[in-house]
Amino acid sequence: MSRYIVKRILQSLLTVVIVVIAVFLLLRLMPTSGYFTREDYINMTEEMRSAYLKSLGVTDPAFIQLQRFFTGVFKGDLGRSITVYPKLPIRTILAEKVPYSLWFGLASMFISVTLGFGLGILMARFKDRWPDHLGTAYVVTVRAIPSLIYLFLIQIWVTGIMRWPMVFYEDRPVTWILPVVSLSLTGIAWYGIWLRRFMVDEENRDYIKFARSKGLSQKYIMRHHVLRNAVVPLVQYLPVQLLLTIAGSLIIESIYSIPGMGGLLVYAIKQQDNNLVQVLVLIYAVLGVAGVFVGDLLMAFVDPRIRLAEKKKKKEALRV
Amino acid sequence: RGAGEAPDQYRTTYATEVKTLNYFLLLDTTALRVAANTMDGLVENDRYGKFVPSLAERWDHNEDYTEWTFYLRPGVKWVDSMGQETAWEVTADDFVEGMRFIAEPKNGIKNVGIIRKVISGLNGYYWDLVDIDDGVDIGKTREEALASFDSSVGVSAPDKYTVKYTLDNPTPYFLSYLVTELFFPLEKEFLDSVGAEDFGTTKEKLIFTGAYYLAEWQRDKEIRLAKNEHYWDADSVNVGQVSLQKVADDSIRVQMFQRGEVSATTLQGDQVKALEGTKWADNVFLDEKSSVTYWFAMNYTSDNPEARAFINNVNFRKALYHGIDRAKLLELVNPYEPEALLRNTIIPEDVIFDENGQDYTDYPLLKEVKERRTYDRELAQEYFQKAVDELTDGKGNIKGISPATVDMLPIAEIKADGKLPVQILFVHPTDPTKTREALLLQEMLRDTFDGQVELVLGQYVDDKYNDTIKPRRFDLLYDSFSFKYADPMAQLGRLVTDGSVNDGQYSFPEFDRLVEEADGKTSLTDRYEIFSRAERFLIDNAVIIPWQAGGGAYSMDTVVPFSTPRGGFGVTRFKYKGMILQQNPITADQYKMLEKAFRAELAPN
Amino acid sequence: MTETREKILRVEDVVIRFNLRGKELTAVRSASLDLYKGETLAIVGESGSGKSVFTKSFLGMLDKNGRVASGNILFEGENLAEFSREEQWLKIRGKKIAMIFQDPMTALNPLKTIGEQIREVITLHRGMNRQEARAEALSMLEKVGIGDAAQRYGQYPHEFSGGMRQRGVIAIAAACKPDILICDEPTTALDVTIQAQILENLKELQREMGMSIIFITHDLGVVANVADRVAVMYAGEIVEYGRTPEVFYDPRHPYSWALLASLPQLGEKGEDLYTIHGTPPNLFKEIKGDAFAPRNPRALKIDFEEAPPWFAVSDTHFAKTWLLHESAPEVEAPKIIQRLKEKSLKGLDYGS
Amino acid sequence: MAAEDKREILLEVKNLTVDFKLGRRKFSAVDDVSFNIYKGETFSLVGESGSGKTTVSRAIMRIHQASQGDILYKGESVSGNMTGSQERKFRQSVQMIFQDPMASLNERAKVDYIVSEGLYNFKLFKGEKERKAKVERTLRKVGLLPDFASRFPHEFSGGQRQRIGIARALIMEPEFLVADEPISALDVSIRAQILNLLNKLKKEEDLTYLFIAHDLSVVRLISDRIAVIYKGKIVELADSEELFRRPLHPYTKGLLSAVPLPDPESEKNKNLLIYDPSIHDYDKVPPSWREAYPGHWVLADERELDLWRR
Amino acid sequence: MSDDAFTFAPWNPEAAEETGYSHYSYWRSTFRTFIKNRLSLTLLIIMGVLVLFSLLYPVLASVDPNKVALDSSLWNRKPDFSHIFGTDGLGRDIWVRTWYGTRTSILLAFTIAFFDVGIGVVAGALWGYVRKSDQIMTEIYNVITNIPSTVYLILLSYIMKPGFWTIVIAMSSRGWITIARFIRNKVISLRESEYNVASRCLGTPLNRILGKNIIPFLVSIIIMQTALTIPYSIGAEVFLGFIGLGLPLDTVSLGNMVNQGRSNFMLYPFQLTWPTVILAVITVSFYIVGNKFADASDPKNHL
Ligand SMILES: Nc1ncnc2c1ncn2[C@@H]1O[C@H](COP(=O)(O)OP(=O)(O)OP(=O)(O)O)[C@@H](O)[C@H]1O
Ligand SMILES: Nc1ncnc2c1ncn2[C@@H]1O[C@H](COP(=O)(O)OP(=O)(O)OP(=O)(O)O)[C@@H](O)[C@H]1O
Numbered sequence A: 001m002s003r004y005i006v007k008r009i010l011q012s013l014l015t016v017v018i019v020v021i022a023v024f025l026l027l028r029l030m031p032t033s034g035y036f037t038r039e040d041y042i043n044m045t046e047e048m049r050s051a052y053l054k055s056l057g058v059t060d061p062a063f064i065q066l067q068r069f070f071t072g073v074f075k076g077d078l079g080r081s082i083t084v085y086p087k088l089p090i091r092t093i094l095a096e097k098v099p100y101s102l103w104f105g106l107a108s109m110f111i112s113v114t115l116g117f118g119l120g121i122l123m124a125r126f127k128d129r130w131p132d133h134l135g136t137a138y139v140v141t142v143r144a145i146p147s148l149i150y151l152f153l154i155q156i157w158v159t160g161i162m163r164w165p166m167v168f169y170e171d172r173p174v175t176w177i178l179p180v181v182s183l184s185l186t187g188i189a190w191y192g193i194w195l196r197r198f199m200v201d202e203e204n205r206d207y208i209k210f211a212r213s214k215g216l217s218q219k220y221i222m223r224h225h226v227l228r229n230a231v232v233p234l235v236q237y238l239p240v241q242l243l244l245t246i247a248g249s250l251i252i253e254s255i256y257s258i259p260g261m262g263g264l265l266v267y268a269i270k271q272q273d274n275n276l277v278q279v280l281v282l283i284y285a286v287l288g289v290a291g292v293f294v295g296d297l298l299m300a301f302v303d304p305r306i307r308l309a310e311k312k313k314k315k316e317a318l319r320v
Numbered sequence B: 001r002g003a004g005e006a007p008d009q010y011r012t013t014y015a016t017e018v019k020t021l022n023y024f025l026l027l028d029t030t031a032l033r034v035a036a037n038t039m040d041g042l043v044e045n046d047r048y049g050k051f052v053p054s055l056a057e058r059w060d061h062n063e064d065y066t067e068w069t070f071y072l073r074p075g076v077k078w079v080d081s082m083g084q085e086t087a088w089e090v091t092a093d094d095f096v097e098g099m100r101f102i103a104e105p106k107n108g109i110k111n112v113g114i115i116r117k118v119i120s121g122l123n124g125y126y127w128d129l130v131d132i133d134d135g136v137d138i139g140k141t142r143e144e145a146l147a148s149f150d151s152s153v154g155v156s157a158p159d160k161y162t163v164k165y166t167l168d169n170p171t172p173y174f175l176s177y178l179v180t181e182l183f184f185p186l187e188k189e190f191l192d193s194v195g196a197e198d199f200g201t202t203k204e205k206l207i208f209t210g211a212y213y214l215a216e217w218q219r220d221k222e223i224r225l226a227k228n229e230h231y232w233d234a235d236s237v238n239v240g241q242v243s244l245q246k247v248a249d250d251s252i253r254v255q256m257f258q259r260g261e262v263s264a265t266t267l268q269g270d271q272v273k274a275l276e277g278t279k280w281a282d283n284v285f286l287d288e289k290s291s292v293t294y295w296f297a298m299n300y301t302s303d304n305p306e307a308r309a310f311i312n313n314v315n316f317r318k319a320l321y322h323g324i325d326r327a328k329l330l331e332l333v334n335p336y337e338p339e340a341l342l343r344n345t346i347i348p349e350d351v352i353f354d355e356n357g358q359d360y361t362d363y364p365l366l367k368e369v370k371e372r373r374t375y376d377r378e379l380a381q382e383y384f385q386k387a388v389d390e391l392t393d394g395k396g397n398i399k400g401i402s403p404a405t406v407d408m409l410p411i412a413e414i415k416a417d418g419k420l421p422v423q424i425l426f427v428h429p430t431d432p433t434k435t436r437e438a439l440l441l442q443e444m445l446r447d448t449f450d451g452q453v454e455l456v457l458g459q460y461v462d463d464k465y466n467d468t469i470k471p472r473r474f475d476l477l478y479d480s481f482s483f484k485y486a487d488p489m490a491q492l493g494r495l496v497t498d499g500s501v502n503d504g505q506y507s508f509p510e511f512d513r514l515v516e517e518a519d520g521k522t523s524l525t526d527r528y529e530i531f532s533r534a535e536r537f538l539i540d541n542a543v544i545i546p547w548q549a550g551g552g553a554y555s556m557d558t559v560v561p562f563s564t565p566r567g568g569f570g571v572t573r574f575k576y577k578g579m580i581l582q583q584n585p586i587t588a589d590q591y592k593m594l595e596k597a598f599r600a601e602l603a604p605n
Numbered sequence C: 001m002t003e004t005r006e007k008i009l010r011v012e013d014v015v016i017r018f019n020l021r022g023k024e025l026t027a028v029r030s031a032s033l034d035l036y037k038g039e040t041l042a043i044v045g046e047s048g049s050g051k052s053v054f055t056k057s058f059l060g061m062l063d064k065n066g067r068v069a070s071g072n073i074l075f076e077g078e079n080l081a082e083f084s085r086e087e088q089w090l091k092i093r094g095k096k097i098a099m100i101f102q103d104p105m106t107a108l109n110p111l112k113t114i115g116e117q118i119r120e121v122i123t124l125h126r127g128m129n130r131q132e133a134r135a136e137a138l139s140m141l142e143k144v145g146i147g148d149a150a151q152r153y154g155q156y157p158h159e160f161s162g163g164m165r166q167r168g169v170i171a172i173a174a175a176c177k178p179d180i181l182i183c184d185e186p187t188t189a190l191d192v193t194i195q196a197q198i199l200e201n202l203k204e205l206q207r208e209m210g211m212s213i214i215f216i217t218h219d220l221g222v223v224a225n226v227a228d229r230v231a232v233m234y235a236g237e238i239v240e241y242g243r244t245p246e247v248f249y250d251p252r253h254p255y256s257w258a259l260l261a262s263l264p265q266l267g268e269k270g271e272d273l274y275t276i277h278g279t280p281p282n283l284f285k286e287i288k289g290d291a292f293a294p295r296n297p298r299a300l301k302i303d304f305e306e307a308p309p310w311f312a313v314s315d316t317h318f319a320k321t322w323l324l325h326e327s328a329p330e331v332e333a334p335k336i337i338q339r340l341k342e343k344s345l346k347g348l349d350y351g352s
Numbered sequence D: 001m002a003a004e005d006k007r008e009i010l011l012e013v014k015n016l017t018v019d020f021k022l023g024r025r026k027f028s029a030v031d032d033v034s035f036n037i038y039k040g041e042t043f044s045l046v047g048e049s050g051s052g053k054t055t056v057s058r059a060i061m062r063i064h065q066a067s068q069g070d071i072l073y074k075g076e077s078v079s080g081n082m083t084g085s086q087e088r089k090f091r092q093s094v095q096m097i098f099q100d101p102m103a104s105l106n107e108r109a110k111v112d113y114i115v116s117e118g119l120y121n122f123k124l125f126k127g128e129k130e131r132k133a134k135v136e137r138t139l140r141k142v143g144l145l146p147d148f149a150s151r152f153p154h155e156f157s158g159g160q161r162q163r164i165g166i167a168r169a170l171i172m173e174p175e176f177l178v179a180d181e182p183i184s185a186l187d188v189s190i191r192a193q194i195l196n197l198l199n200k201l202k203k204e205e206d207l208t209y210l211f212i213a214h215d216l217s218v219v220r221l222i223s224d225r226i227a228v229i230y231k232g233k234i235v236e237l238a239d240s241e242e243l244f245r246r247p248l249h250p251y252t253k254g255l256l257s258a259v260p261l262p263d264p265e266s267e268k269n270k271n272l273l274i275y276d277p278s279i280h281d282y283d284k285v286p287p288s289w290r291e292a293y294p295g296h297w298v299l300a301d302e303r304e305l306d307l308w309r310r
Numbered sequence E: 001m002s003d004d005a006f007t008f009a010p011w012n013p014e015a016a017e018e019t020g021y022s023h024y025s026y027w028r029s030t031f032r033t034f035i036k037n038r039l040s041l042t043l044l045i046i047m048g049v050l051v052l053f054s055l056l057y058p059v060l061a062s063v064d065p066n067k068v069a070l071d072s073s074l075w076n077r078k079p080d081f082s083h084i085f086g087t088d089g090l091g092r093d094i095w096v097r098t099w100y101g102t103r104t105s106i107l108l109a110f111t112i113a114f115f116d117v118g119i120g121v122v123a124g125a126l127w128g129y130v131r132k133s134d135q136i137m138t139e140i141y142n143v144i145t146n147i148p149s150t151v152y153l154i155l156l157s158y159i160m161k162p163g164f165w166t167i168v169i170a171m172s173s174r175g176w177i178t179i180a181r182f183i184r185n186k187v188i189s190l191r192e193s194e195y196n197v198a199s200r201c202l203g204t205p206l207n208r209i210l211g212k213n214i215i216p217f218l219v220s221i222i223i224m225q226t227a228l229t230i231p232y233s234i235g236a237e238v239f240l241g242f243i244g245l246g247l248p249l250d251t252v253s254l255g256n257m258v259n260q261g262r263s264n265f266m267l268y269p270f271q272l273t274w275p276t277v278i279l280a281v282i283t284v285s286f287y288i289v290g291n292k293f294a295d296a297s298d299p300k301n302h303l
């Protein structure tokens, strides 16, 4: 078991390293002007620029740069932003932004899970009746229509009708509602549809029939057998989603002006802030990999069939 | 006045985060706003545009305007981000330190070029340091060079409350420099305590002398200014708080105004039109124009051979000059009276006056330009035909050009076939209005030149300079530069060969010569006369094509008009000192009334 | 002798229909059955003949699209066929009538320990507290032949072998001491050796608890082992039933003959086995006459016209075939079947 | 014995071991198994689930690789690499019938294709007409109607599908057929059909069978010789009647005693023998393959052999 | 009852072999099951009509969707008879643009789907069939899925010039892997299935095993995945447009129209409404049709 964990951690590390290297190589395709603030660039002569690049170590072989990057990360030094927040330590930026994304993420995750599970249970219980159809319609809408459109409409209309401020103000709790709800919409659909599917699958299992023949009531079976077992495969995905809430949501943070992580990467890429891009990618990769890893551990914990020794990868991309 | 109590908070939005609030490094209007309101310089503009005392109580200058002495208001303390007075008083040394800071090349103060040749000794000092940093042996060590500042640069503090500037040339308009950030003071001890690197990167790393202090700076969310209770002129500050909210998605700004979430908004043309017949129509008024000028720049050294050939042909440039219906383009912004926004000259009107009070743009050579209507379809076609005759073999083949694929990626890739229509890459930002402008321009040229001029549209995603100008990935674009000080040199001096705003990299020795000649004159009339010839040269040869004035947008506002400082230079127009807010949005009638009253007050000044 | 015994369950003319995407399928057509207290009744028939559906209806366990269209299922003075609400069934299921399914691999909840799954029923039906229920569950595990019950109690199904799981399933079903235990092919998925052991356990359990068992299988060997009486089912009908020796040694319905005669165990080297041709009828269609007739080489013309009624062979042995009609021609059962009797006299068990 | 040796050996399995990887662990599903199959006989392999029967058959069919040992068909090794023409010859003359008729037919192909798949592979027909004729003839041979060719497997009952599977093998005109539990997934009433068919084909086509089953009672009817396999090892091998008459190994005995018989009388007196592997004492001397009676082999040590023979 | 009734009936063992089943064809049943569902049939028809219309419209109609009106009175016209969806801020006809935009978006989505599914199927088949590739493919899968899709899209769209093929490359270079994963799982289960073993025993060459034994079972997954990729691709185009990395703004696409219409939504709602409605109908149709097809292609749901 512990050997398996060690092995998995090493494997995850490998994945992270590969991701970072891939992105690192991609970044090298971009012009080096990303290492200057615009003003510096204009003011410097060509020689000054190359000297500056040299001092940054950008002209070193890729391998050396990577090594330096990883060493820095290892020592807890994430470097400084170049163009997005010139000279600001990246650690400071993260410290400012992560809490917003995290709290919104956690709140919406809580809502997604509770409402999503509620929806799933309702849909499974009233399978092929109107609650199921209604739920399906909701899921289809959320999944099929580009989220930008309905999120925007929700912002315009709901704030108009409720006379709420259009953007987020930290000191006004009503302005937290819409971002959190908007963030939860897809999650609710996701949990709902999968829980429904798993529950329906479970309900058709032989052991459920057997449980019924034992004289257990429908309610009891639903609660103690069907729901419990249907939740298990979803448990695996909770940690990834939880961890990735740190990454924030681009659209929602943008339209509600939430100073979270969501837009940071886009912005860093657009501004060619290579240091920042690299750190962010590293973080996302670590979060993703760690999430999957914790998910697997959790899965092994809740599902007695999975012994960690048999690395039984049940990592299917769930798609609605 | 609107009903109810006047609000105590001015709220507005900004779209991109400021990178630093180091007031010597102003990069965008948001930072300008903060600097304008948190920092006072020696002088300022009042609401009529007059230069009035600020940190300097009074000043004098020598006969030929080469020595200026300012006498400081004693007892003014620097204030920190809590609004508390610090131990430091604003003294003459702070102004010397400010100059020392911007004179240091390592601090990367971009705008220092504007005054390098004004303050005596500054230019030499600056380049010495640059040379030393580049490893050039100039017979001095860096320490020696730094030590020479006090003796060689024309700024000094004869006593605690006296600042003295020595200038290379007679500069009657010197006061207009003083409202720029370059002349703001800097407290050395504070700077040393935070370090030059970090100065201005958080609110704690700044101290203030202005009407407001920076009470909150939450990146990507809010910048909040609060009234400085220790301000020397606190009585003139009517609004207690200024809040700048970051709203990246600006499609909702008008909504936010209508719902009372922001104090002011500008409106695009179709937004104005859409408000027709609503209750908001009453609240729309046309703002004043600013001294900023937009012009079309052409790339004389483009990689696109077709465009290069045509742009280097004066007849073609004139064809564009007359063929672009600028007013039509401005209908997107101002559907009702687009002409009002046009500007035909490079130097703005109503800003520069000679000893006789004559407006520079009313000098005869320019007056004609200023008043002409440039759009002339027939004339444009005529010029175009001439250009075609000169540049093509008559069968639509452009002489000396073989087909090639021009790589201007990521902006565009052009298949130059060496034939008419001539393809010209027009580069514009991605925002919807600018995109529509580009499309309209494209259609306009197509229409005017019968399809022989084909605008290829390219967008830069974020940064005009880095994405297009620097890598020279454009044939045509519009650019704008704010007017820095009250002399034509401020713009024309930057438009010479290798000038810093010469985007097109053209070289017209005649123009360069005229500018040099003008700059040598000390008599304003002479000076302006020669400048007007130089400017006329640019326009006659359509080297660049002036387009429109900045500002002048349709707006809705709760700020009582004309209550804030007025002036075309430096940070003046961003100041909120004196600003009065009202509960309800200003109505157009109110605006007109106040404007009339204001003009009347202004006249005697 | 059977008459004196108490009839615990009486099923009369049950018809079961399924609705399958708009079409109607008759899975059980007028099947009747009596079950006596303490006996084991086996139902045999080929796949799809309706054995499972028929017995599931005693528990109200038909799939949602199925229903008992007519007939009575009489148990303890109530007609189960008329039950509609879940609460009614909850009083019967598990407590009075319990059921075991074919596949031990899937009948247990993989995420609960075996112990929990037994205890759950005991707590529910017998109102015991945790401790008592646990003790009871342990003793059940031992009864079905699971050694080391205390340790096994806390294990999950995947830690059990197939045979163990099936024992676990039996323990669960028997935990409430039901009056009737329906075993739907409980050993088909298991190896013969394990099957034999489990059958022993089951018989023992029955002796101890005195319950009646309905045993569904298509393995006649198993029937011979466990059953007191046999019912032969074909295409949703019971075509013959009687005491086990009667049906084995003197079957009367051609389908019963076919079933027995085609057993490889009875074959003789070099001789062909008796075979049944063709496939069972399509249940979507109305069946006219004897359902087996198209596959029956000795079918009479009347078999295609009219369904045969029950004919009594003895007091306890009945068959539904026109061949028993007085005007029917004399037909011999296949040779193989006659051989069974001879073999039986010799003692057929191999190798001892 | 001498007489036996003269019989032609069609297939020779020598010390066959097949290993599988289970995670990190390796385990031998088939462990050092040897037997010969003579031309024209039906050789049965009997054992409980998971004992390695299928693995043996698949090793013969070259689906699994032998980890050790050798398989010789007509004297030529078929367990290693083969040239194209060798492979072709082998594939034609050795065919397999599968356990589960539901799973062994391609649901998306018509019977016509399924049956002629082998013909296509080796171009065993001259024209469409000949192929059709072959398919029709083979279908008839297994008792199916020729016009079934145009249908899909879905439409058939288990017995019919199994016959389609047999037709698929038969059309190649093989000499040797491996039948892996061909009847255990079928309904009782249908098993007889398939057994009869296999018997008939054996005679008519002069086939040799390797017949795999888990139920001893079934194989008696059709086998000439029977091998009993337990946990990857063959524990006993004898002529069919001999084995039934005189089973030696306790496992074989247990297996025999457990077989349910369709006879209430004998079932009532059934005496179940349960095999307990711990009765062996193999710690010091591992068992070896010994001939207890002529042609009757058993896996035992010296002591056991004596004991059992008594 | 005549005595004759008790004589033996004629017996034909062959007739007994006749199956009771109707002639079953997988595809026919799939199709039948699919069209039985009225909703999916309706959506399929709507979808077909929309797709066909958008593909044909530009061929048949003569109005240039990019025709800018120099006359500003034609800008922002509300829907009327001459412009049934109204005009946009430059007087371009929204009806015409909607169809051109639909075509662009559909072509984009189809292209992405084509590459996604094409690469996904080939890679997935190899991944599933060639055991040795499993480890490396799994690692690739981990790497790709561990880079958040937006990050990846943004990076690539930025490095390449914004445009049709950039989006295609950005989307497909990532999207194929999930499809490959689906295919792999299916192939693995097929690879081990008995009928495949049977084919191997018959010496069937790999290409025919693939063609006859594997691919026919994948077709339903392929169709479904294709159908589901389409709404996703359209959504991605809209998203990229939102962050300024979408198709060039002078390209008429639904994403661009939505993003342009959005900026003036409160003022000229019709400019957003119509493209959105069409877009929603298309994405929802593909989504539902994809899912319903998946249901219909499952033999369990066949009659
Ligand atoms: N839910 C259902 N919907 C439709 N038809 C059903 C349903 N359940 C069973 N059937 C049909 O009813 C018939 C009888 O099925 P049943 O399961 O009782 O057969 P069985 O005799 O138990 O067979 P086996 O030996 O294979 O278990 C079959 O034709 C089956 O297809
Ligand atoms: N491909 C494989 N990989 C790993 N293990 C396998 C594989 N195939 C079979 N085994 C294992 O090998 C052992 C023997 O299996 P095999 O299928 O040969 O048994 P069998 O006697 O045919 O059983 P059954 O009667 O159930 O068909 C079993 O433990 C099985 O789990």
Ligand SMILES: [Mg+2]
Residues within 6 Å of the ligand: C051, C052, C053, C184
């Ligand atoms: Mg059944």
Ligand SMILES: [Mg+2]
Residues within 6 Å of the ligand: D053, D054, D055, D180, D181
């Ligand atoms: Mg097997």
